[in-house]
Amino acid sequence: MRISLFGGTGRVGSILLQQLLEGGHRVTALARNPEKLPVHPNLTVIQGDAKEGAAIAATILGSEAVVSALGTDKTTTLSEAIPHMIEAMKDECIKRILTIGTAGILQSRNEPEHLRYEAGDSNRKLTTAAEEHHAAFRALSASNLDWTIVCPTYLPDGEITGIYRTEENWLPVDGKQISTGDTAHFAEHELFACNHLQARVGLSY
Template identity: 85%
Template sequence: MRISLFGGTGRVGSLLLTKFLDDGHHVTALARNPEKLPVHPNLTVIQGDAKELAAIATTILGSEAVVSALGTDKTTTLSEAIPHMIQAMKDEKIKRILTIGTAGILQSRIDPEQLRYEAGDSNRKLTAAAEEHDAAYRALSASNLDWTIICPTYLPDGEPTGIYRTEDNRLPLEGKQISTGDTAHFAAHELIACNHLHARVGIAY
């Protein structure tokens, strides 16, 4: 498959990149600092900023699916980039997009009418990152794309085990954490399998 990847230098994104290349996919990755990405015959690197439509359109050109592992890092990069991805995908007639989100945008078990970050499920005082992911979720849910948002909770580094729980639109009951390795493992599989279309998928051990 020909995959466009955004956020490929991040904690989950770098693992996704390795997984995609190991599985024989062809990847085009956008990066502000291309030197942070490996050299591989199946990897094409585009230097640019995900906040710019032209850079995203160039990266997406010729792809069959789009993956975003963009973080927030106290910026508006994510909320600015997702609408550009949606537009570029429409222009190229690409339907499949998978993104890495956060458990904060899953439905609350305290108040099912609210999201976890709104209802205080996680007890986190700062909500700026969740608000960015929420904006991305709202943009994707309003599109006609085949989207999936993988929503990990506490995310320590760790190797994939392939043993974890998932639940559409909610965090699995008593879920406390999931490793970067298993998040990437599930995301890479779901991109192809399309078992959770138009859903936010909570993932935890």
């Protein structure tokens, strides 16, 4: 499959990129610093900024699915990039998009009408990252795309075990953490399985 990838130099995105290439897929990745990406015959790298619509459109051109592992890093990159992705996907008649979000935008078990970051389910005092992911969630929800947002909880570096729990729109009960490796593992599987369309998926051990 021809896949566009954003955030391929990040902690989850770099693992996901490796998995996609090992799976024989052709990947086009957008990066501000292309030297951070591996050299591979099935990888095309476009240098650019994910805030720029033209760069996103060029990355998505000719693809069959889109993956975003963009982080927030106290910037508005994510909330600015997602609308550009949606527009480019419409132009290319692409339906499938999977993004890496955060458990903060899952429903709160304490206040189910609110999201976890709004209800204070986590110990995080700063909500900037969750607000960025919430903006992306709102934009995708308003689209007619086949979207899935993978929402890991506390995310330490770690290997792929393939053993974890998932729950649609909620964080699994007592979920405390999930490795970067297992987050990428689930994301790759879900990209093709399409078991959770128009949904957020909580992910933890």
